[in-house]
Amino acid sequence: MRKTLVIAVREFQAAVHTKTFAVSLLIMPLMGSAGLVAALVFKDQVNVDDKTVAVIDRTGVLFADLAAAAHEYNRTEALADPVTGDPSETQHKPRFALHEASPAGRDINDLRAELSDRVRAGELTAFVEIDPSALRAGEEDDGLEYVFYHSNNPMYREFPIWFNRRVNDCVRDWRVRQAGLAAETVDWATRRLRMGERPLYVRGRDGVVNAGREHEHYINIAAGVGLALLMFLVILVGAIPLTYSVLEEKMQRSAEVLLGTVTAFQFMMGKILGMVGVSLGIVTIYIVAGFIAASACGYGNTIPHHLINWFILYQAGAILMFGSLYAAIGAACNDMKDAQNLMAPASLIACVPLFVIRPVMLEPNSTFSTWISFFPPATPMLMILRQGLPTPVPIWQPIVGLMLVLLTAVVCVALAGRIFRVGILMQGKGANVKELLQWATHGMGQRPPRPDRRRAAARSAS
Amino acid sequence: MVTTSTAPTINTQPSPAVTAREAEYRRHAVEVRSVTKTFGSTVAVDDLSLSVAERTICGFIGPNGSGKTTTLRMLMRIYQPDEGAGIIRVLGHDDLHAPPDSVGYLPEERGLYKRMKVIDVLRFYAELKGCADIAGVARRWLERMGLGDAAQKRVEALSKGMAQKVQFITATINQPQLLILDEPFSGLDPVNADVVRSAMLDLKRSGTTIVYSTHDMHTAEKLCDEIVMMHRGRKVLDGTLASIQRDYGSDTIRVRLHDTDAVLSDLPGVVQVSEYGQLRELRMTPGYQPRRVLEALMERGSVHHFEICSPSLHDIFVRIAAPVSEERRNA
Structure with a gap:
């Protein structure tokens, strides 16, 4: 064991008595910090080019509401300050530009192929097709899809997530109108609650129960x-x-x-x-x-x-x-x-x-x-x-x-x-x-x- | 034959037979019996037996690949002999896994930690060997080897000869009972070779047994008490220089003629002529007549030197090893 320790001590000294050891000791936390700083600095560095999307609204009634929602999004989010949410002159997110691609008088497959080519050519970010029966669907969940998002960049998620939410809002509003319900009543009835996450409670030595830190x-x-x-x-x-x-x-x-x-x-x-x-x-x-x-x-x-x-x-x-x-x-x-x-x-x-x-x-x-x-x-x-x-x-x-x-x-x-x-x-x-x-x-x-x-x-x- | 008791009693006193046997072993610093070492299908050492008496210098000679280094590494426990193949006893120990601290070793391949200072290298090896008074011993050795000014230098700043001397010190720093040196003079200039040779003799005088391998026959003749020659993994010579030469007899005539170009191979009884420039050595058949040879030489011109002698170690080495070279050329 003595000899093993003598060799171990020499190895230790040989390793730590070098400039490279001191440098590497500093480099690890520096690189880690640099990575964090870089992540913070670059987290908002997004491409703000407009996302132009064609919409084939085969229901014939949703596009106007969707275009209005996109306009509102551009005003309140794309041009809003990311921290305060106040309107800003500087664009922080890409704006959504929706263009209606009317299927009237056209073969639907021709239209799909044309839009696909425009996406490939870079004229469009994507195109969306809303099924003609979308307004009637959903009384009971039939497991079918009624809205189809087509793009050649599946990693880009921001627009499809936004659109999915908005198209459902638009369909709901249309159904509310069709049912003759008051919009305020529906808003109140469907308003979601927020849930906060907290640690478990702990009982102290004095028997008092406190919320965990x-x-x-x-x-x-x-x-x-x-x-x-x-x-x-x-x-x-x-x-x-x-x-x-x-x-x-x-x-x-x-x-x-x-x-x-x-x-x-x-x-x-x-x-x-x-x-x-x-x-x-x-x-x-x-x-x-x-x-x-x-x-x-x-x-x-x-x-x-x-x-x-x-x-x-x-x-x-x-x-x-x-x-x-x-x-x-x-x-x-x-x-x-x-x-x-x-x-x-x-x-x-x-x-x-x-x-x-x-x-x-x-x-x-x-x-x-x-x-x-x-x-x-x-x-x-x-x-x-x-x-x-x-x-x-x-x-x-x-x-x-x-x-x-x-x-x-x-x-x-x-x-x-x-x-x-x-x-x-x-x-x-x-x-x-x-x-x-x-x-x-x-x-x-x-x-x-x-x-x-x-x-x-x-x-x-x- | 040693017998062991099977009785379940514990006797802490060694039996007289065991004590006598250990005493016998102790008279031999190295005891090797029927040892074989193979690497795959290659037999590096074949059924080797030898012993080295304490307080002597034993030279290992032999051509490259003859098994010298493998034997020395087995003595150092760096290699282990084949299973069941004999015993190796060093300073009375036959533990195959641990080299004793009282054995110093200078391997053929030199290597020291290049970025360490000389004094730190010596301190490191002295600590490994459990040496006391490290600083004093290191200083004395450095001065003894003419390296007094090099203590604070890094190894990488030393010349090859200086580094080799430092390595020699690492092998001897704890005044070993047995010192094993693999080609200690290779790469040394004559001055440094003298320093190392002198240190070896001092160590011998102070009780150290030395086993070393060499290709330098001239030094081996002068330095070694005993010589072992290995050839193709087997021991082919073992004994003092005198006894080896006696075995070969006085079959050599050393001559110097006025006419250095005279052909001598056709003289009566000449088997081989070795040319050394001015001097030539004639190897003769057994029972040759020196007088007839001298007469024949005088017929060919003036004879300045005529000496009947035993073959040199170099000559014996060549006689044993040369046929292999011949075979290799023919292969």
């Missing part, structure tokens, strides 16, 4: 998501350099010098523990900085301390797991190109939690979320994410998850140690996946003698 939910969620993403970044920053570090030692031929003093396993573990130290150093700096920032903003008492302890444990386990994997890759390869080929699948494994963040956040205790968070490579990030959400996670789950992570880390380190032992002195052609599996399971060539055979050989020799 509204922003605490969001701070916990933000902390969980932030810590999960920080963990991902630190895995990349902490584990991937191990590949390059091992590869560099292999290329510089300095590995064999060390192997004359320590075992391959001690060598690899020392390097991995050094990087665990670097990673924990990085997260400590960020977490302390986060505490200071939160306290300065008056949120010091809302920091979820319990998450931090779990985070540190999971972070160490994740680096052990991925670090051994990346160290083995470095030992098995002979140049950067080989290493990059093998690192791609390893990095994909690290990305698994990112692919499932959304479903896990929406249903943190669903069967899927529970099981995926027991998949060891994903456990550290997903468990922290779930623990940050307001829905409580049964305590046994993070405990079992952590045990699984540590167990997997031990297996990874053991298998990687075998690969490392064989690969670290191997020059020439890099290993393929089949060879790596063979090394991991059997080492290279013959295995070392079993102790009983060695004793027998010793006896015969003496």
